[in-house]
Amino acid sequence: MAEKSKLWYLENFNLFKGLNSEKLEHLNKITNMKDIGKNQPIYFAKEPSNSIFFLKKGRIKLTRTSNDGKEMILGLINPGELFGEMSIYEENERTDFALAMEPALICAINKEEFKKFITENTELNLKLTRLIGLRIKKYTERIEELVFKDAAQRIISFMIRLADDNGKQLGSDVFVKPFLKHQDIANLTACSRQTVNSVLTDLREKNIIDFDRRKLVIKDKDSLLKFIS
Amino acid sequence: MAEKSKLWYLENFNLFKGLNSEKLEHLNKITNMKDIGKNQPIYFAKEPSNSIFFLKKGRIKLTRTSNDGKEMILGLINPGELFGEMSIYEENERTDFALAMEPALICAINKEEFKKFITENTELNLKLTRLIGLRIKKYTERIEELVFKDAAQRIISFMIRLADDNGKQLGSDVFVKPFLKHQDIANLTACSRQTVNSVLTDLREKNIIDFDRRKLVIKDKDSLLKFIS
DNA sequence: TCCTATCTGTCTAACATCCGACAATCTTTT
DNA sequence: AAAAGATTGTCGGATGTTAGACAGATAGGA
DSSP states (O other): OOOHHHHHHHSSSGGGGOOOHHHHHHHHHEEEEEEOTOEEEOOTTTTOOOEEEEEEEOEEEEEEOOOTTTEEEEEETTTTTTEEEGGGOSSSBBBSSSESSSEEEEEEEEHHHHHHHHHHHHHHHHHHHHHHHHHHHHHHHEEEEEHHHHHHHHHHHHHHHHHHOOEEEEEEEEEEESOOOOHHHHHHHOOHHHHHHHHHHHHHHSSOHHHHHHHEEOOOOOHHHHHOO | OOHHHHHHHHHGGGGGGTTOOOHHHHHHHHHHEEEEEEOOEEEEEBBBBOOEEEEEEEEEEEEETTSSOOOEEEEEEEETTTESSSGOOOOSSSEEEEEESSEEEEEEEEHHHHHHHHHEEEEEHHHHHHHHHHHHHHHHHHHHHHHHHHHHHHHHHHHHHHHHHHOOOTTTEESSSOOOOOOHHHHHHTTOOOOHHHHHHHHHTTEEEEOOOOOOOESSSSHHHHHHH
């Protein structure tokens, strides 16, 4: 990878927008671009956490596994987003597991280097603080959803968020591509694969959504919103 | 309330330990002690968030309410702990609701004043950052629990945490006093009051715990731990 | 002190969701 | 192009949890 393009990448991460070229150059020196293959791990749980990451290309899922082998997905990471940032706050090892869902390009920064860089760039500190606030908000909302909503409502909420984050408006429809496999949706919404399937096919029969392995189309968002009232 | 005792209170909050008397005096000037009656609110959801709080005495529950009136408890606050601190991170209104479970004594600090105080005391900043990291960890563990564990396991995990936080070792038993009413335990563990009751009485029959309205006694922690394996 | 609220304990029926099973379809590898 | 593997679709039975109902116990206010 040419150094020039790496610099360009850095500049395009939300977090780094507005930094001057001197600072970007310094950031460039302490970062490391890396290609990750499909289904390859980026880090493991219980691994000492020395780095934080930015995603340039691909999709990452952050997961946790129960004692008896069940998987839950804590969150999905899209290009331009930071992940693994908990290593700034936790002393020891990571508690989750990051996996590339498709071929990905990531940018790694050493935790200590990044900490130092932050203290020298207080405007970054503010952005980071805001980001952490958003994370907490997201997690508490997730808890709320698990407590108050049933499986169908959780799946529908997930689709709406997915469409908001990754969808393209096309006429009156919203396209999301790629979609996720049912098992992943199940692991995100805390229900079984079969329940995901039956909810999705039911909504398709009602002409509210359409989907196949690779795409999701939301044809009638208003009806979806009614379900989660 | 005499000013002298208030200063003494401040000194005893974990977060402020180690501050010199000049800084404590300044803190004293920007804080406000307040008595709160049983079942009285401290702040409401959707209220502009101008203050953060420290709890000196009593117990606080942080709750959220669903559209159809069901309550969930996001967390309990014990004396010495900070709460409402999300107002530092979120711009707008609060998303939850704080209620005194028993007569309480709290200490309020204006958000902006506190922010200023932090920037002038960087060692505090570090402590606060660590605290936020712990909050995130706690929330993600809660999500994990909701996804992986059944109702009985969640209730048992809750009792163990309660005993760790508020229990007193007495011989081979751990006493927790006061206990919570079953409905509150239900709202903390995402299940119904009836389920809480049946799990508790079942454990009592097996001589693993004992309880009544005011206390919980853990008589056989090992057996409890086996349930959550 | 009595009276009223609230909380606990215990049923049973209804319900949501899971789980195993298996065929059909699509994807990847050889 | 064939074979192996992964994903989707669809059953029906098993299971955990809820919700309603109501009696008895306890706490708090008049």
